[in-house]
Amino acid sequence: MADDQQLPRYRVLTGPDDASFCWRVSEALDLGYELHGSPSITFNGDRVIVAQALVRSET
Template sequence: MKLYRFLTGPDDASFCHKVTAALNKGWHLFGSPTYSYDAETKTMKCGQAVVKDVDGVEYDPGMKLGDQ
């Protein structure tokens, strides 16, 4: 099964740590990162898609993807 997640967060070190943690759990970057200005909070937001192949597991819409 192929899993997909879109990680988001503020444009700071916490976002980099979130992506790094996913990479160290076997996720792979998918496409380029995105950046967007949040006018309400007046901050930049980041996003990065990641994918992972998992054998022997059936997809279930209720599963927590980050646990895989």
Template sequence: MSKLYRLLTEEDSSAFCHKVSEALAKGWELHGSPAYAFDPSTNKMRCAQAVTKDVAADYSPDMKLGQQ
């Protein structure tokens, strides 16, 4: 059994909410509070949310976390 970790990021838009909602629908759980920061290179706000998931497999760096 392994606990997997992902940090989901996106511009502050509905796309971010959909990305987090999709992860939750696939069994990922929220980990901590979301973060919100200004990206001066794009002149836009960005959001981040950590998620974790317990899986019945040994961790490997080759895992495709988005497919778990």
């Protein structure tokens, strides 16, 4: 697990809408991040791309 002092308070994860993206968001939640707003979804002509903002409270 990463050192909490090295984690940014705000992150935006982006990528194809697949299981890998879901795992990345899940791992961030396990590190103490919380979802910030709804995901954004777009289509790039080839695949669906998603983005999710996450925030972590200072402790």
